Amino acid sequence: MIEELLRVPPGPVDLTAVPTGDTPGFEGSKAEGKQALADLGPDLADLQERLFAERSRDDVPARSVLLVLQGMDTSGKGGVLRHTVGLVDPQGVRITSFKAPTPEELRHDFLWRIRKALPGPGQIGVFDRSHYEDVLIGRVRALADEAELERRYDAINRFEAELVASGTTVVKCLLHISADTQKERLLARLDDPTKHWKYNPGDVDERQRWPAYREAYELAVERTNAEAAPWFVVPSDRKWYRNLAVGMLLRDTLARMAPTWPPADFDVDHERGRLTGEVPIS
Amino acid sequence: MIEELLRVPPGPVDLTAVPTGDTPGFEGSKAEGKQALADLGPDLADLQERLFAERSRDDVPARSVLLVLQGMDTSGKGGVLRHTVGLVDPQGVRITSFKAPTPEELRHDFLWRIRKALPGPGQIGVFDRSHYEDVLIGRVRALADEAELERRYDAINRFEAELVASGTTVVKCLLHISADTQKERLLARLDDPTKHWKYNPGDVDERQRWPAYREAYELAVERTNAEAAPWFVVPSDRKWYRNLAVGMLLRDTLARMAPTWPPADFDVDHERGRLTGEVPIS
Numbered sequence: 001m002i003e004e005l006l007r008v009p010p011g012p013v014d015l016t017a018v019p020t021g022d023t024p025g026f027e028g029s030k031a032e033g034k035q036a037l038a039d040l041g042p043d044l045a046d047l048q049e050r051l052f053a054e055r056s057r058d059d060v061p062a063r064s065v066l067l068v069l070q071g072m073d074t075s076g077k078g079g080v081l082r083h084t085v086g087l088v089d090p091q092g093v094r095i096t097s098f099k100a101p102t103p104e105e106l107r108h109d110f111l112w113r114i115r116k117a118l119p120g121p122g123q124i125g126v127f128d129r130s131h132y133e134d135v136l137i138g139r140v141r142a143l144a145d146e147a148e149l150e151r152r153y154d155a156i157n158r159f160e161a162e163l164v165a166s167g168t169t170v171v172k173c174l175l176h177i178s179a180d181t182q183k184e185r186l187l188a189r190l191d192d193p194t195k196h197w198k199y200n201p202g203d204v205d206e207r208q209r210w211p212a213y214r215e216a217y218e219l220a221v222e223r224t225n226a227e228a229a230p231w232f233v234v235p236s237d238r239k240w241y242r243n244l245a246v247g248m249l250l251r252d253t254l255a256r257m258a259p260t261w262p263p264a265d266f267d268v269d270h271e272r273g274r275l276t277g278e279v280p281i282s
Numbered sequence: 283m284i285e286e287l288l289r290v291p292p293g294p295v296d297l298t299a300v301p302t303g304d305t306p307g308f309e310g311s312k313a314e315g316k317q318a319l320a321d322l323g324p325d326l327a328d329l330q331e332r333l334f335a336e337r338s339r340d341d342v343p344a345r346s347v348l349l350v351l352q353g354m355d356t357s358g359k360g361g362v363l364r365h366t367v368g369l370v371d372p373q374g375v376r377i378t379s380f381k382a383p384t385p386e387e388l389r390h391d392f393l394w395r396i397r398k399a400l401p402g403p404g405q406i407g408v409f410d411r412s413h414y415e416d417v418l419i420g421r422v423r424a425l426a427d428e429a430e431l432e433r434r435y436d437a438i439n440r441f442e443a444e445l446v447a448s449g450t451t452v453v454k455c456l457l458h459i460s461a462d463t464q465k466e467r468l469l470a471r472l473d474d475p476t477k478h479w480k481y482n483p484g485d486v487d488e489r490q491r492w493p494a495y496r497e498a499y500e501l502a503v504e505r506t507n508a509e510a511a512p513w514f515v516v517p518s519d520r521k522w523y524r525n526l527a528v529g530m531l532l533r534d535t536l537a538r539m540a541p542t543w544p545p546a547d548f549d550v551d552h553e554r555g556r557l558t559g560e561v562p563i564s
Binding site for chain 2: 053056057078081082085086089090091093095097128183186187190193194196197198199201204205207208261262263264266268271272274275276281282
């Protein structure tokens, strides 16, 4: 039901109408929210291990999950990785952080580097930024013209439909903060010398384009909000709620996939005998 | 000091002389050992974040860590990944599990796939099995002749020396269990249907070659036990100790590297002014 609360309905998107500080689907305090996230841990770990185990089955195709995290600077993509994704076995997770494209990446289609970073069978892939940057900064900074942006929306929809058809469940989260929250967080980085390495003066310049980014997000979400690869807007002014909400979305996604433990493809009693010496090994 | 206790001294190696069930460097109970590992978490996370942050410095070369995990089936490589490596931010970790080489990998030198999996700047790379398989199963199953094995030991030494010279600290752990412990763990897998997917009847066949594997490990460790890329033998019959010991080794390794927070490369007060509006943004 967290899914229903955060799911973006089809049609035009107005992010100014979505509160950034609410906690949909959770009534408790911050301390209770942190505890609720910790309590999700065993469930998430169990479901992830089942998904991972499932790839050893010959009778069903392997599946995977792709969690896309998007949001303005300081919206907490890194925090979700640390606190939520960090709850599951790192062997089963593939995280990719997308930065400005390299010269080599720029010589290819924008989806080239994305395809190389997809989760393998049984994995949970997490994108910290993604192919959506190419229709966000691409639009705001006019790195692509309108026709190219249109082509990219279509390409993204085809790409994600293809992913879903091949067994990858796609969950897209927009971590939604207010401009004031971003200002507070940037100031907090300046106040803490252990955070200076995360601060980039260019982020302040980007802040001036806040309305343009919001509009680019609204268009991107509207154009790529497929039933099979849905967008969720996660109110993210409260870090604890953001981490919990993404955890609940991930848990519900995995639970719906319902991965099951593969059955033995050997004779259990016979193997027991081989180990205890009651049956010859070979 | 855990390093001194577990470090393999130079010269011939006799694994039968190393107890598998001891807990060198830790006096406490199992419960206390688990708590000690949890208590390592914040230290490990802090050191890892500093290492990760350091790559943004222009004035010092980026560094990384490579943790190599080797051991017989059921020795607990996966457990270390889950319980110990899982304590740090997954963004800073690159885990690679090496399986039997693919046909493509077999067409290349044995280090080809290894080089592709090395940690990036600021990362902690973890190998679940590694290039050592090529001198372990390679020897036991006679997949390579003596001359080729000799060439591989030398190639490994050169490769690891090159890694160290380029800023990667290499830590190699042999998770050391007894044959009886392996039998118990394989039987436990048979008793638990949620573990059947981890059970492979071929593992019982491999068990018959236990002395040959031990000898192959002894030779491999002796021939590649470089001062700059040392081997540690971790008694691993007790899972909690194994997880804790690798955690302590990783913590001490990072602490010796002493990564420091990058200083600001901007004027902090000026940036504060730009954010609060007291100074023009551009």
